[in-house]
Each structure stands twice: as C-alpha cells, then as structure tokens.
Amino acid sequence: MNPLAGLDAHLVVSRGDEFTLDIRLRVPRGKTVALLGPNGAGKSTVVAALAGLLPLEQGHIALDGRTLDDPDDGVLVPAEERGVGVVFQDYVLFPHLTVVDNVAFGLRSRNVKRGPSTAEAKRWLERFGIADLAGRKPGDLSGGQAQRVALARALITDPDLLLLDEPLAALDATTRVDLRRTLTDHLAQFSGPRMVITHDPTEAFLLADEIHVIENGAITQVGTPDDIRLRPRTPYIADLAGSNLFIGTAHEGTVTVGDHQISVADRHIDGPVLAAVNPRAIVISLAEPGGSSRNSWNTRVERIEHYGDRVRLQTGAPLPLTAEITPAALDDLRIAEGSPVWVSIKATEISVERD
Amino acid sequence: MTSKSTSPRRRQQPPIALVILAVAGIAVFIVPLIGLLARTPWRDLPALLTSDVVVDALRISFIASIGATAISAVLGVPLAWLLARVEFPGRSIVRGLVVLPLVLPPVVGGAALLFALGRRGIIGGPLHQMTGLVLPFSIWGVVIAATFVAMPFLVITVEGALRNLDPRFEGAAATLGAGRWTVLRRVTLPMIGPSLAAGLALAWARALGEFGATITFAGNLQGRTQTLPLAVFVALETDRGAAVALSLIMVVISLTVLIVLRERWWRPL
Structure with a gap:
C-alpha cells in the first residue's frame, strides 16, 4: 500500500x-x-x-x-x-430539511442537480434500511x-x-x-x-x-x-479499561466464552452477549475458595503492576483477567509474577448485556 | 385545567389586588380602541377611505415602510451577523449605537438626520453638489427616517437568533462541501428564518408607525412625504372623520399582521 x-x-x-x-x-x-x-x-x-x-x-x-x-x-x-x-x-x-434533503446536502453543495442528488440520497437511505424515513424531519x-x-x-x-x-x-x-x-x-x-x-x-x-x-x-x-x-499504562487507562469484557453466548445462566464457561445471575438472557467484570470484584486467593462462588479456577499471575494505592494483576488461562487489589492484600498473599493462584468471581458481579 | 400532579392541591386564588391592577392594565389597551370604534363614521367610511388624502398617505406609507424594511434587511442582516459572529474592538459600542434609535426620541433622530443628510448637512451637502439629490422633504427622506427607527428591531432580533444558533450546524454544512454562501443560504438563513421573519415584521410595523423622525426630516407634504400617521395628525385638526378612518386603517393593518404572524412566527421568540 x-x-x-x-x-x-x-x-x-x-x-x-x-x-x-x-x-x-x-x-x-x-x-x-x-x-x-x-x-x-x-x-x-x-x-x-x-x-x-x-x-x-x-x-x-x-x-x-x-x-x-x-x-x-x-x-x-x-x-x-x-x-x-x-x-x-x-x-x-439540519432540522429544517427532510431526511432525504439532509443526506443530499453534500451533493447539492457540490452543484449536483436536485434530481440526481435526491436519487443518490435515496439509494443511501435504502442501503442503511431507512428509505421509509425520507420525508421525515430530523426532530421525528x-x-x-x-x-x-x-x-x-x-x-x-x-x-x-x-x-x-x-x-x-x-x-x-x-x-x-x-x-x-x-x-x-x-x-x-x-x-x-x-x-x-x-x-x-x-x-x-x-x-x-x-x-x-x-x-x-x-x-x-x-x-x-x-x-x-x-x-x-496510566491510572486513567487502567480505570477506563478496567472492565474485563468478554464476548460469549448465554444460555440458562451460563455464558460460554471460547471453551470456558462462567455462571451469571441473569438466567433469562439467551444468545450472543457481552459480559463485563469489574477488576475489583475479582477475588484472588492462594487456596481453593469455598462458599457460594461458582466461578473459580486455578491459574497463574502473569503480571503485577502498581498504580499508587492499588495493584493490578493479570491472570492467565483459561480466562485472562485483570484484577485489582490493595498493596496490603498483595503483601498478605505473598505472590509474585508466575505464582499459582485461585481466581473467583461471584455470578452477581458479572454484568451481561445482549450483543 | 388540572395538572397531572399527584398531590391533591387546591387551586390557589390569585390575589384580588393583582387582578384589579391587571384588569386596569387590559383597559389601557382596550379603551382607546373602543373610543376609536365609537367615533367611526361608518356611513361615510367608503368615501373617506377613497379620499385623496387617505389614498396618498396609504401610498406613501406603503412605499416607505416596505422600502425601510427592505433596506433594514439588506444592511441589518449582515450587521447582525457581524455583531453575533465576529469579535472586533468596540463591538459593544456598535451594539449600543444600533439600539440607540429605540430609546432616542424620534424627533431627535430626525433632527440628527437633517444635520447629517440635509442640503447643508455634512454628507447631504456634498451629495447635493455632486448629484443634485436632495434627501429631506422627499420620499427618500421618509424611507431613511423610517429605516433609522426600524432597523434596530431587525438587527437585535436576528443577532439574538444567530447567537442562539449552534455554530456546529454551519460547521457540519462546511464539512459537507458547502461554501460560505451556500451555508448562509441553505443553513443559516433558513434556521433563523422564524426570527428573521419576526424581525422583518417588527421593523415593518415600526416603520409604518413612524412619526417624529419623519416629520422632522422629511416634512409633511401630502402626496410626497405625508404618511398615514402624519395624515392622522393633520386630519385631527381639520377633518375628524378622516382622522378616524385613517386610524382605523392602521389598526386593521396592525391587527392583521399580528394575527398572521402569531401562529407561525412569534412562538419562537
């Protein structure tokens, strides 16, 4: 190129x-x-x-x-x-022009005649599946x-x-x-x-x-x-990129991401979904967690990064995640990059929306 | 009319003193109209309306008010655009000057016009020497006097509309390939259309009613510079019937304009 x-x-x-x-x-x-x-x-x-x-x-x-x-x-x-x-x-x-005139505006400004401009604008409306809106005003x-x-x-x-x-x-x-x-x-x-x-x-x-x-x-x-x-690389990006985001398929409270399955609270959603998990909602532990959390697996810490008063962990397969913990928690866990850990997420902490 | 408010609040009675004053306020508008209608010589009206004085005044007023409105539009819209969109030193002074005719006694405006554009005025003098044109006491004088008092209405109305117009609309038009004129013609003017129309209507109405500046600058010559308001003033001394007829014409014109504009144009104001 x-x-x-x-x-x-x-x-x-x-x-x-x-x-x-x-x-x-x-x-x-x-x-x-x-x-x-x-x-x-x-x-x-x-x-x-x-x-x-x-x-x-x-x-x-x-x-x-x-x-x-x-x-x-x-x-x-x-x-x-x-x-x-x-x-x-x-x-x-443009609120004073109809939809088709809005779309034709660029051609009319280039001195294309009204007839051909309108015809071309209608073709574009058809392409976007909104041909029936041609005569409406933007306010509607x-x-x-x-x-x-x-x-x-x-x-x-x-x-x-x-x-x-x-x-x-x-x-x-x-x-x-x-x-x-x-x-x-x-x-x-x-x-x-x-x-x-x-x-x-x-x-x-x-x-x-x-x-x-x-x-x-x-x-x-x-x-x-x-x-x-x-x-x-900056706290701002860490924050905004914070959510762990997966594209998967939901069926009866289970979302399949690749060949991994996670449980979610919403049992009614079905089909392609986006699942998001806040890094702070991810629990990192050394021993296998008991209790109600059905989403837990054994993996390794791939990366540890410090952002002032918090620490971000990258965990590995089967479902790479970003988790956020406090520096004190990191000290308690005594983990380093490469350490084996358990990851667990409550089903209620996973937000699911239709994709 | 009851609101959809969930609390079952009783309708409050407005304070009685306020209502009395408000009714008195309405009377201020109504009583003169009643007086006018009561004195109207309905039987002689057709003859009065077709008399020379009335027809001449109608013609002069029509030409002068339309002319003043047209000049106000041609000069006032660019001026409004400049005031709204271009930052330049002394902008607030210019804006003050534009509004001045609104508060200045029209007679003073007429005198000022005479000193500037009269046959011995600082501009009128050279103009007369070069072209032989004499502005005062001519139909041009009537038009200029009316423009002087009417244009501020157009400028402030249009400037307000331009300030309220999101500049992104014009930016969007430019990115679509529209040059300045196309943007003005196809986006700016149509989008401020209601305010422009209201400004034109206000300017025209003000021009139609103009008295003080006109009589000072253009005089009061029947068939040349005598407008409807001037004719009313003269007729009050000479022919009451004609004065009433002329007044009635102006009331009808004003009401018609109000009714026509109310629905379409005055709402956005």
Whole structure:
C-alpha cells in the first residue's frame, strides 16, 4: 500500500494559556482508530482541526499525501474542500430539511442537480434500511435512525477520511447495543481511514482496530484494544479499561466464552452477549475458595503492576483477567509474577448485556 | 385545567389586588380602541377611505415602510451577523449605537438626520453638489427616517437568533462541501428564518408607525412625504372623520399582521 495513503497528522493547537493539544496520528486506509479520552482531553479540538473548522498552530495534516493544513508552509484547505466526512456528536442534522434533503446536502453543495442528488440520497437511505424515513424531519427520528442519517449524509460525498464523534453517546443503553453491530457493518462500507472519537471505552474497544488514548492534550498510549485493556499504562487507562469484557453466548445462566464457561445471575438472557467484570470484584486467593462462588479456577499471575494505592494483576488461562487489589492484600498473599493462584468471581458481579 | 400532579392541591386564588391592577392594565389597551370604534363614521367610511388624502398617505406609507424594511434587511442582516459572529474592538459600542434609535426620541433622530443628510448637512451637502439629490422633504427622506427607527428591531432580533444558533450546524454544512454562501443560504438563513421573519415584521410595523423622525426630516407634504400617521395628525385638526378612518386603517393593518404572524412566527421568540 502507498505509504502516504490514509491520514497522517501532527496536531498542535492551544486553547487559552492552560491547555495545549499536541498529538500525532496515523490512520491507514480501511482501519478504524479510536481516540479515547476523558472530557476536556482535547477530543473535540481534534475533530475541529481535522475537519477544517479550527486551524493548526503548528504541525500538519495530510490525507492520502495531500496537505490540508501546514502553518509553516502557509497551507490551509478550508473545510468545504477537505473531503473529511464527519458524523458529529448528537449528529447535528439540519432540522429544517427532510431526511432525504439532509443526506443530499453534500451533493447539492457540490452543484449536483436536485434530481440526481435526491436519487443518490435515496439509494443511501435504502442501503442503511431507512428509505421509509425520507420525508421525515430530523426532530421525528429516534437516536438510532438519526445516527444512520448522519452516517449516510457524511458518506454520500465519498470522503477521504471519516470522523465519528461520540457516535453512540446520544443513544440509550438498549439502542447502543443494537446499533454497535450495525455501525460496525456500515463502517465497513467505507474504505478510507476511519476515526472514532469517544470517551467511552466500550465504544472504542468494539469499533476500533487501534486505540489512541488522549489525556490532557497528549497521547498517553497507543495499542490494540487488547493491549490497552490488558496492559494499561496510566491510572486513567487502567480505570477506563478496567472492565474485563468478554464476548460469549448465554444460555440458562451460563455464558460460554471460547471453551470456558462462567455462571451469571441473569438466567433469562439467551444468545450472543457481552459480559463485563469489574477488576475489583475479582477475588484472588492462594487456596481453593469455598462458599457460594461458582466461578473459580486455578491459574497463574502473569503480571503485577502498581498504580499508587492499588495493584493490578493479570491472570492467565483459561480466562485472562485483570484484577485489582490493595498493596496490603498483595503483601498478605505473598505472590509474585508466575505464582499459582485461585481466581473467583461471584455470578452477581458479572454484568451481561445482549450483543 | 388540572395538572397531572399527584398531590391533591387546591387551586390557589390569585390575589384580588393583582387582578384589579391587571384588569386596569387590559383597559389601557382596550379603551382607546373602543373610543376609536365609537367615533367611526361608518356611513361615510367608503368615501373617506377613497379620499385623496387617505389614498396618498396609504401610498406613501406603503412605499416607505416596505422600502425601510427592505433596506433594514439588506444592511441589518449582515450587521447582525457581524455583531453575533465576529469579535472586533468596540463591538459593544456598535451594539449600543444600533439600539440607540429605540430609546432616542424620534424627533431627535430626525433632527440628527437633517444635520447629517440635509442640503447643508455634512454628507447631504456634498451629495447635493455632486448629484443634485436632495434627501429631506422627499420620499427618500421618509424611507431613511423610517429605516433609522426600524432597523434596530431587525438587527437585535436576528443577532439574538444567530447567537442562539449552534455554530456546529454551519460547521457540519462546511464539512459537507458547502461554501460560505451556500451555508448562509441553505443553513443559516433558513434556521433563523422564524426570527428573521419576526424581525422583518417588527421593523415593518415600526416603520409604518413612524412619526417624529419623519416629520422632522422629511416634512409633511401630502402626496410626497405625508404618511398615514402624519395624515392622522393633520386630519385631527381639520377633518375628524378622516382622522378616524385613517386610524382605523392602521389598526386593521396592525391587527392583521399580528394575527398572521402569531401562529407561525412569534412562538419562537
């Protein structure tokens, strides 16, 4: 592949005296990179800079080898000529236009005639399964419908880069689960580089091939979702990546993950699920635990990491987990990397949602 | 109307003193209208409405108020945009200047216009020498005086709407390939449409009722600068019937505008 294909950016923007954003990003074509960070970390500044709504102070933005912004060379391509498609947070659909006119907007702005624009917009609505919404106004759409309209509106202009700003944040919990899958499918229809900007680790883990963690204007860790989840490098990442997340199949209170089975409290959920366990809910012991915990197994400690007043343990097969204990508990257990331990989790500590 | 509140609270009686004052407040609006209707010479009305004075005044008022509204839109919308979207030194001073005609006695505004644009005014003088154009005591003077008092209504209404408009809509349009004009035409103006319409209506109504600045700057010449309010003023001294007829016309116009605008445009305000 052409080494210049995709997004190559070094963004430097300051906001007041306090805050400076300074990050480097590489997003190859066909890949989804998530920019994951807390509110105030500079995520919206990144969106604005890439979209052309905020000029850089230093650095550069290049897309498929074409420079979009370079203050040193005096290059600044305006937003309307960039070819950067954006699905904004809350979608920002034009409330005075119908769904089909919203989707056709990009073509109409490129002087495509009304007839062909509308026809193409209808094709996109059909592709996303929302052709019946063509005549509605955005105010009458559900969150999930609005998201698809926003995605169609961004993709119809065949952009060279797709930015999704908190794509699932505006949705309620059940819709989020439903839409994550369709969103993944729809993203696959776009062959260029994709960026998901989010504060939600689940969103990042499930949509992205690679995660860049942004904290206070700087990238603090880059890695695959598993890297980030299992080997967090800052307390913030340890916290947000905290949940142990499994994709499995539920049946009558048992979730099968790979060839391992765990018991969960919810006996009614059936089919593909996401199971999450908080690291603090995992009990580490030297002897086989008795009592009510049905999920327990013997394994080894693979890694021990200290984060101030807490300690994170990585445990090994059959189900690798991150557990969090106190330094005092670690001293009591007298374990080191490689020590054999028992892991146990109460069924009630495992949250399960339909995938 | 009972609310869905679960607590069985009794409806509170409003304080009686407040009700009396409020009714007196309503009377302030109603009594003059009753007075006007009581004195209307209904039988002579058709003749009065088609008299020269009335027809001339209607024509002048129509031209002047529409003209002032149009100028207010052409100059006022960009001004509102500038005030809402561009930070520049002295912005608050400019905003104060724009609002000034709202509180300035119109007669003072008319006098100021005369000193600036009169035949010996600082701009009117050179303008007369170069083009021979005389603004005061002409229909142009009427239009300018009406614009002076009417445009603030448009500017403050539109500026407020622009401030409330989430700039992300315009940003989204730009990322979709829309240049500045397309954004303005297809996103900004339609989205502030209700406020723009309300601003236009308010400006037009104010222009239609303009009296002080007009009589000071443009005079009171029937068929040239005499608007409906000026004609009413003159007719009160000479022909009461005509004054009532003219007043009635203005009441009907104002009410019509209110009724037409109420449902569609005034709600977002």
